[in-house]
Amino acid sequence: xxxxxxxxxxxxxxxxxxxxxxxxxxxxxxxxxxxxxxxxxxxxxxxxxxxxxxxxxxxxxxxxxxxxxxxxxxxxxxxxxxxxxxxxxxxxxxxxxxxxxxxxxxxxxxxxxxxxxxxxxxxxxxxxxxxxxxxxxxxxxxxxxxxxxxxxxxxxxxxxxxxxxxxxxxxxxxxxxxxxxxxxxxxxxxxxxxxxxxxxxxxxxxxxxxxxxxxxxxxxxxxxxxxxxxxxxxxxxxxxxxxxxxxxxxxxxxxxxxxxxxxxxxxxxxxxxxxxxxxxxxxxxxxxxxxxxxxxxxxxxxxxxxxxxxxxxxxxxxxxxxxxxxxxxxxxxxxxxxxxxxxxxxxxxxxxxxxxxxxxxxxxxxxxxxxxxxxxxxxxxxxxxxxxxxxxxxxx
Amino acid sequence: xxxxxxxxxxxxxxxxxxxxxxxxxxxxxxxxxxxxxxxxxxxxxxxxxxxxxxxxxxxxxxxxxxxxxxxxxxxxxxxxxxxxxxxxxxxxxxxxxxxxxxxxxxxxxxxxxxxxxxxxxxxxxxxxxxxxxxxxxxxxxxxxxxxxxxxxxxxxxxxxxxxxxxxxxxxxxxxxxxxxxxxxxxxxxxxxxxxxxxxxxxxxxxxxxxxxxxxxxxxxxxxxxxxxxxxxxxxxxxxxxxxxxxxxxxxxxxxxxxxxxxxxxxxxxxxxxxxxxxxxxxxxxxxxxxxx
Numbered sequence: 201x202x203x204x205x206x207x208x209x210x211x212x213x214x215x216x217x218x219x220x221x222x223x224x225x226x227x228x229x230x231x232x233x234x235x236x237x238x239x240x241x242x243x244x245x246x247x248x249x250x251x252x253x254x255x256x257x258x259x260x261x262x263x264x265x266x267x268x269x270x271x272x273x274x275x276x277x278x279x280x281x282x283x284x285x286x287x288x289x290x291x292x293x294x295x296x297x298x299x300x301x302x303x304x305x306x307x308x309x310x311x312x313x314x315x316x317x318x319x320x321x322x323x324x325x326x327x328x329x330x331x332x333x334x335x336x337x338x339x340x341x342x343x344x345x346x347x348x349x350x351x352x353x354x355x356x357x358x359x360x361x362x363x364x365x366x367x368x369x370x371x372x373x374x375x376x377x378x379x380x381x382x383x384x385x386x387x388x389x390x391x392x393x394x395x396x397x398x399x400x401x402x403x404x405x406x407x408x409x410x411x412x413x414x415x416x417x418x419x420x421x422x423x424x425x426x427x428x429x430x431x432x433x434x435x436x437x438x439x440x441x442x443x444x445x446x447x448x449x450x451x452x453x454x455x456x457x458x459x460x461x462x463x464x465x466x467x468x469x470x471x472x473x474x475x476x477x478x479x480x481x482x483x484x485x486x487x488x489x490x491x492x493x494x495x496x497x498x499x500x501x502x503x504x505x506x507x508x509x510x511x512x513x514x515x516x517x518x519x520x521x522x523x524x525x526x527x528x529x530x531x532x533x534x535x536x537x538x539x540x541x542x543x544x545x546x547x548x549x550x551x552x553x554x555x556x557x558x559x560x561x562x563x564x565x566x567x568x569x570x571x572x573x574x575x576x577x578x579x580x581x582x583x584x585x586x587x588x589x590x591x592x593x594x595x596x
Numbered sequence: 597x598x599x600x601x602x603x604x605x606x607x608x609x610x611x612x613x614x615x616x617x618x619x620x621x622x623x624x625x626x627x628x629x630x631x632x633x634x635x636x637x638x639x640x641x642x643x644x645x646x647x648x649x650x651x652x653x654x655x656x657x658x659x660x661x662x663x664x665x666x667x668x669x670x671x672x673x674x675x676x677x678x679x680x681x682x683x684x685x686x687x688x689x690x691x692x693x694x695x696x697x698x699x700x701x702x703x704x705x706x707x708x709x710x711x712x713x714x715x716x717x718x719x720x721x722x723x724x725x726x727x728x729x730x731x732x733x734x735x736x737x738x739x740x741x742x743x744x745x746x747x748x749x750x751x752x753x754x755x756x757x758x759x760x761x762x763x764x765x766x767x768x769x770x771x772x773x774x775x776x777x778x779x780x781x782x783x784x785x786x787x788x789x790x791x792x793x794x795x796x797x798x799x800x801x802x803x804x805x806x807x808x809x810x811x812x813x814x815x816x817x818x819x820x821x822x823x824x825x826x827x828x829x830x831x832x833x834x835x836x837x838x839x840x841x842x843x844x845x846x847x848x849x850x851x852x853x854x855x856x857x858x859x860x861x862x863x864x865x866x867x868x869x870x871x872x873x874x875x876x877x878x879x880x881x882x883x884x885x886x887x888x
Contacts, residue, residue, distance in 0.1 A: 315845070421699065465846055466748070577874075
């Protein structure tokens with residue numbers, strides 16, 4: 201789960217990690233007020249669920265409230281497209297107005313999961329403000345990594361090692377130690393999958409300060425944090441993805457026209473791959489879960505059909521111990537309810553297959569059943585293309 | 597011999613009184629697995645569908661002599677169930693549960709470093725040795741006894757692969773889902789080692805997906821150590837970067853974990869890669885030098 205920079209900074213602050221003083225604003229008026237309070241020289245930072253904002257024009261230095269209002273008006277109208285958002289971009293619905301800080305040095309600091317060692321790893325680099333993957337590629341010697349043993353955590357000597365690696369000297373070393381230990385505390389207490397301070401700055405005044413921060417929460421741990429729900433900014437998410445999440449369905453909107461409903465993530469990915477192989481364009485990824493119930497199948501179907509680009513649907517369910525007649529009934533419930541006459545191709549495997557097929561063929565819906573994945577993909581692609589080629593007057 | 601489980605395995609089910617716990621305990625018993633009972637705290641001393649229920653794992657192990665545990669405990673308590681299995685003297689725990697928090701699994705994985713217990717999963721379909729024993733939620737009927745070892749990060753995609761193998765008369769020695777999470781017990785390499793030493797396994801089919809670098813490290817290991825033919829399929833060739841594709845571990849991040857890179861390395865290391873999920877049996881036959 202994503203949160204905004206201003207929310208991440210509130211968490212840092214609560215754990216004693218210094219951040220620039222700032223305020224989240226949603227309107228030009230609020231921006232003006234914020235600048236008047238913070239001081240003439242400010243930075244406006246577009247709050248979106250993606251990185252790469254600086255290069256995309258989402259961060260603006262302003263001088264005075266007039267200038268700030270102009271810049272805020274401009275940003276708040278925008279859809280910001282960065283290297284991470286895709287070409288459509290994300291709507292800018294709020295800004296972070298922050299004081300400017302005179303910076304001496306910049307570092308990179310993060311804690312994330314290392315899959316190879318199954319441990320959290322703390323990554324530090326003296327190359328602050330840069331993309332860490334780029335630093336890792338070009339100059340790996342500038343990165344220092346600690347794989348944290350969960351039984352002992354981050355001890356002060358670990359953190360001191362990092363501070364020294366970053367070239368810090370004097371009193372600030374102990375500030376850095378405290379900061380790193382608190383960062384790990386946040387990871388554990390808030391169930392973060394990623395926490396990244398980039399850059400972590402040393403100000404001209406000789407203080408450590410987190411200039412930018414990104415936090416992702418572990419989706420699997422949300423049950424421990426009921427308060428996170430109100431942090432979600434729905435303007436940053438696809439409305440269908442939000443709805444699917446409420447129903448506990450894994451749905452990702454894609455750009456094609458063939459809706460897909462599959463049970464199991466691996467099979468769902470493979471189904472998209474086969475559609476592409478047959479020159480079809482999937483409209484979505486949708487995993488109804490290993491043991492799709494009749495209700496879930498019906499809900500999933502309704503979500504797929506809400507995407508207006510969908511011109512046909514491919515259902516691929518390898519049930520095994522799931523009953524095909526139940527799946528069939530779910531499909532019928534959903535399509536009859538919304539008078540769907542799009543072509544549907546169903547590939548099912550599991551118990552009571554004949555009963556399931558009979559139900560579908562007697563439903564009067566535009567449904568065809570096939571026996572394997574390849575045939576299914578070929579059929580749905582063919583039917584969607586054929587549908588598109590029918591001249592408009594004939595459709596009427 | 598086949599790997600990890602056989603008809604002699606005595607199996608306990610943690611979370612047996614839950615809806616899916618009971619369903620799959622019964623399904624495994626129907627397949628012929630020796631399910632000797634289950635554990636649900638607070639329900640000890642009762643029986644459910646003929647299975648004796650115990651309050652804790654220790655008691656269950658003492659009473660039944662179980663060495664294998666199938667875990668179907670809901671995510672908030674699943675990590676604890678794995679730790680309990682390790683402390684209770686279980687040799688092999690198969691954790692089916694999906695959705696265990698990262699922080700919990702980091703601790704579990706660290707604890708298992710000092711334990712003799714092997715963990716399969718979590719977020720996996722389990723293990724089956726066709727015709728003998730099933731510790732998992734996969735449909736038994738699609739499997740056929742034979743000589744192909746199957747190892748996979750996925751669930752239903754494994755069923756798809758197994759069905760294609762069975763339809764092509766390529767039976768299986770053991771099929772195992774190692775799980776779709778970023779932190780799992782046995783890795784591809786651990787399972788490949790077992791298949792390499794198993795006299796009943798003649799060749800291996802491996803199913804990977806986007807995210808992480810488990811397939812890449814397995815490829816390098818295969819090149820150096822594997823004495824048997826290996827074929828593979830990698831799901832997610834068309835997956836968009838930065839999106840979690842259902843499985844917690846299936847995400848392309850920072851340009852890493854892409855299917856195309858995994859396929860390239862596997863091919864370079866001598867693995868026969870199926871270009872399409874519809875051509876799994878064909879790839880296996882090619883690896884075995886059989887006419888397809």
